[in-house]
Amino acid sequence: MVTVPARILVVDDERGMREILSTVLGRDGHSVATAADAQEALQCIGSDIFDVVITDLKMPGRLGGMEVVRAVKDIAPDTVVLVLTAYATLEVGIEAVKLGAYDVLTKPFNNDHVVLTVRKALDAKRLTVENLLLKRELKGQASFENLVGTSEVMQKVFTLIRRVAETSSTVLICGESGTGKELVARAIHYNSPRRDRPFVTVNCGAMPEPLLESELFGHMRGSFTGAVANKEGLFEVADGGTLFLDEVAEAPSGIQVKLLRVLQEPEFRRIGGTRTIKVDVRIVAATNKDLTQAVAQGLFREDLYYRLNVIPITMPPLRSHPGDIPLLVQHFLTVFGQKANKPALTVAPAALRALQQHEWRGNVRELENVLERVVALVPGPDITLDDVAQWVQAPSPNGEAKVPTDIPPEGLDLECLIDGIERNLLVRALERSGGVKKEAARLLKLNTRSLRYRLDKYDIKPADGSDSGPEEDEEGD
Numbered sequence: 001m002v003t004v005p006a007r008i009l010v011v012d013d014e015r016g017m018r019e020i021l022s023t024v025l026g027r028d029g030h031s032v033a034t035a036a037d038a039q040e041a042l043q044c045i046g047s048d049i050f051d052v053v054i055t056d057l058k059m060p061g062r063l064g065g066m067e068v069v070r071a072v073k074d075i076a077p078d079t080v081v082l083v084l085t086a087y088a089t090l091e092v093g094i095e096a097v098k099l100g101a102y103d104v105l106t107k108p109f110n111n112d113h114v115v116l117t118v119r120k121a122l123d124a125k126r127l128t129v130e131n132l133l134l135k136r137e138l139k140g141q142a143s144f145e146n147l148v149g150t151s152e153v154m155q156k157v158f159t160l161i162r163r164v165a166e167t168s169s170t171v172l173i174c175g176e177s178g179t180g181k182e183l184v185a186r187a188i189h190y191n192s193p194r195r196d197r198p199f200v201t202v203n204c205g206a207m208p209e210p211l212l213e214s215e216l217f218g219h220m221r222g223s224f225t226g227a228v229a230n231k232e233g234l235f236e237v238a239d240g241g242t243l244f245l246d247e248v249a250e251a252p253s254g255i256q257v258k259l260l261r262v263l264q265e266p267e268f269r270r271i272g273g274t275r276t277i278k279v280d281v282r283i284v285a286a287t288n289k290d291l292t293q294a295v296a297q298g299l300f301r302e303d304l305y306y307r308l309n310v311i312p313i314t315m316p317p318l319r320s321h322p323g324d325i326p327l328l329v330q331h332f333l334t335v336f337g338q339k340a341n342k343p344a345l346t347v348a349p350a351a352l353r354a355l356q357q358h359e360w361r362g363n364v365r366e367l368e369n370v371l372e373r374v375v376a377l378v379p380g381p382d383i384t385l386d387d388v389a390q391w392v393q394a395p396s397p398n399g400e401a402k403v404p405t406d407i408p409p410e411g412l413d414l415e416c417l418i419d420g421i422e423r424n425l426l427v428r429a430l431e432r433s434g435g436v437k438k439e440a441a442r443l444l445k446l447n448t449r450s451l452r453y454r455l456d457k458y459d460i461k462p463a464d465g466s467d468s469g470p471e472e473d474e475e476g477d
């Protein structure tokens, strides 16, 4: 039996022929419908969805098998057509192949041969879809290893990815723009048992509702103006794999209802279709909006929120794990250095410090863009403070971030600014105390517990070998 059963339409005016093909293909696990002439076949093709159509070429009536081939290519281009013809009229069969039929079956045929040809046709169809997806995927080579980070927050994300990858549970990834949500979605898919099936992305905010609906669920010809052919939806394309609903907070309300329905029961109909299609798709959704707030404002359905939020993953903003910046810098220098044919680039400590102090509102994406620019523009192998200074907040001569004394017209992010100052002074105090926390705490007039809390918060670790000797005693708080 085949692993993936297909829906097949057999078109032949001879009843015996229809019966044999139905039995043989049914035995191989497929579900088979039949039509006795081209007219009936066209009706079926217009209203139902088939993976394969097998049609006789010579049939009585106004229309013949050639019209069936043409109609399938026009109406349902994703469907594979096989033609049946007597040996004597093989040339006509070849003509049909020119029109787009996949292969010719000559009568009388051998049953096993028919079964194998159908399997081959289905494989070819699957490969076409996978090649298309592969082309899309090659743009962003996906692997878990593309995600860089040794900080505790990132390590927690990695652990979570490994765990959820093994399940088929719905995942909701939240986090500011540029924090790596899409990378996480890919990492989940490519570490899951679904890795050999498609990873399909759809941006829920990128198109108007009717178009998005047809993208997701597909449509039948004539179901709306411009629907000139039947079309598979992305839920069908992603069958067996993962569908990544990006910017899910932007999904129009009508789509939210439909998503809720497929999440409850993984089946749907194409727009204008009558047949229910069942799929096995793992959903990963992402958003940079606060969905609970969107729910409170009535912009996002609460029931959909709960259906999506089965396993939440929150991506931390880069400013909360600046300890990962040196590693990310190294990672991007290797990537862009190779592309620009500039291997072995080095970064001066002052430049690295400026990069670590920048607030990175655009998160890792902003850091990535800055490094791409710097690599392109740097004249030699060494990246200096001068090379990065124009892209990051100007540090003052002693390397500390400038503290504004007034609010600029565009406003400022107070929390971020204070975090930056705090982090910087914590690092300085540790440097000055040679890594001894008790001394660093004294310099900052903090007790050690409070210092430790802050070091954890910013993921600052004293430099190697210089950590505080005996664990300092707690001072009275």
Ligand SMILES: Nc1ncnc2c1ncn2[C@@H]1O[C@H](COP(=O)(O)OP(=O)(O)OP(=O)(O)O)[C@@H](O)[C@H]1O
Binding pocket: 146, 147, 148, 149, 175, 176, 177, 178, 179, 180, 181, 182, 183, 184, 287, 288, 331, 364, 365, 368
């Ligand atoms: N931890 C990381 N390690 C390496 N590269 C990363 C990491 N996080 C993000 N990136 C890179 O930063 C860029 C932005 O990541 P991604 O597109 O996944 O962000 P996003 O959270 O989906 O952003 P948006 O909300 O704007 O769509 C990508 O080029 C990605 O490769």
Ligand SMILES: [Mg+2]
Binding pocket: 181, 182, 246
């Ligand atoms: Mg994204």
